[in-house]
Amino acid sequence: MQAEPQAFDRVLSSMCTRPHPAAREAAERFLATNPGDPGTYPTVATLEEEAIAHLGEIVGLADPAGYVASGGTEANIQAVRIARNQASTDDPNVVMPASGHFSFRKAANVLGVELRVVPLDEGLRADVDAVSQCVDEDTALVVGVAGSTEYGRVDPIPELAAAAQEVDALFHVDAAWGGFVLPFTDHEWNFEHAPVDTMTIDPHKMGQAAVPAGGLLAREEALFDELAVDTPYLESTSQATLTGTRSGGGVASAVAAIEELWPGGYHAQYDRSQTNAEWLADALTERGFDVVDPELPLVAASISEPLFEALRGEGWRISRTGDGELRVVCMPHVTREMLESFVADVDRLAARTRVAVSSDD
Numbered sequence: 440m441q442a443e444p445q446a447f448d449r450v451l452s453s454m455c456t457r458p459h460p461a462a463r464e465a466a467e468r469f470l471a472t473n474p475g476d477p478g479t480y481p482t483v484a485t486l487e488e489e490a491i492a493h494l495g496e497i498v499g500l501a502d503p504a505g506y507v508a509s510g511g512t513e514a515n516i517q518a519v520r521i522a523r524n525q526a527s528t529d530d531p532n533v534v535m536p537a538s539g540h541f542s543f544r545k546a547a548n549v550l551g552v553e554l555r556v557v558p559l560d561e562g563l564r565a566d567v568d569a570v571s572q573c574v575d576e577d578t579a580l581v582v583g584v585a586g587s588t589e590y591g592r593v594d595p596i597p598e599l600a601a602a603a604q605e606v607d608a609l610f611h612v613d614a615a616w617g618g619f620v621l622p623f624t625d626h627e628w629n630f631e632h633a634p635v636d637t638m639t640i641d642p643h644k645m646g647q648a649a650v651p652a653g654g655l656l657a658r659e660e661a662l663f664d665e666l667a668v669d670t671p672y673l674e675s676t677s678q679a680t681l682t683g684t685r686s687g688g689g690v691a692s693a694v695a696a697i698e699e700l701w702p703g704g705y706h707a708q709y710d711r712s713q714t715n716a717e718w719l720a721d722a723l724t725e726r727g728f729d730v731v732d733p734e735l736p737l738v739a740a741s742i743s744e745p746l747f748e749a750l751r752g753e754g755w756r757i758s759r760t761g762d763g764e765l766r767v768v769c770m771p772h773v774t775r776e777m778l779e780s781f782v783a784d785v786d787r788l789a790a791r792t793r794v795a796v797s798s799d800d
């Protein structure tokens with residue numbers, strides 16, 4: 440096999456990044472372990488407990504329950520599954536803001552629950568009044584997003600928690616991407632700020648762990664009882680994960696990255712990413728593009744279709760929001776030099792695509 444993975448030097452829209460060297464090394468060492476079978480692989484099972492304890496510290500939860508999932512998708516599916524299994528209705532629904540991740544669509548489909556999607560307010564956050572109007576006695580789960588995938592917005596988490604409590608629903612916070620940057624901001628987003636029941640936080644995004652390392656946390660261990668199935672041929676007696684065999688690489692690399700970086704390294708990384716996002720937002724604003732203010736290190740800007748395609752043609756790995764805006768995620772591998780070179784290409788190609796567009800008229 441001769442193929443090489445892509446370099447990261449033109450990757451601007453990924454939510455994943457180059458793993459921290461310590462995380463890469465740990466992932467390689469623990470690749471052939473299976474935390475799904477703790478009786479056979481006890482060392483990695485212990486590491487998983489450490490990972491969850493660390494994640495608990497990051498999200499303000501003293502005695503966390505949880506596990507290292509394959510990613511935010513599995514964690515979100517499992518959160519919906521907990522809520523569905525616990526709900527005392529035959530017709531459960533999940534209420535989420537329009538900024539909710541598409542993994543909740545998978546969850547609703549797989550689990551047979553109704554997904555109610557509520558419009559956002561003008562600031563691109565969940566509209567609490569709309570959520571309150573949407574919930575009813577069949578609502579099993581209310582979802583809040585702490586660091587939305589498209590615009591990096593943080594929903595009003597305490598208010599959404601209250602809306603969930605009104606109807607006795609569980610409350611889940613999706614901090615898959617935001618969880619490793621929000622501790623360094625003033626946002627209210629975690630278990631200390633609100634009666635959050637479950638949370639998704641992915642070490643393999645801003646946490647700089649190797650893929651696959653997602654995280655699902657719960658305030659009460661009892662919530663995982665909703666998921667437990669008996670495991671006849673294993674020494675352990677039950678399993679709450681969605682996957683069976685799973686790589687210990689993600690688990691070990693999550694512990695290695697967090698031990699290396701929490702809190703000082705992540706704080707410095709957040710400062711760098713946020714400064715870069717603001718620099719890019721200013722640079723694009725100066726050039727006349729409409730830019731969504733980067734509240735977290737994620738910049739969205741309206742650019743023309745031909746310019747977007749021309750930038751892709753230069754090898755920039757960029758993607759678009761649902762509304763078609765360019766979306767740049769200032770992940771740890773995204774340096775100021777990369778952004779300067781990107782903006783230089785924007786200048787050069789904008790001139791060319793404008794000429795091309797007007798000569799088409």
Ligand SMILES: *Cc1c(COP(=O)(O)O)cnc(C)c1O
Nearest residue numbers: 510511512513540588613615616
């Ligand atoms: C990335 C992301 C997910 C999905 O996580 P995967 O690790 O890709 O499965 C879910 N929610 C949010 C907010 C995300 O940013």
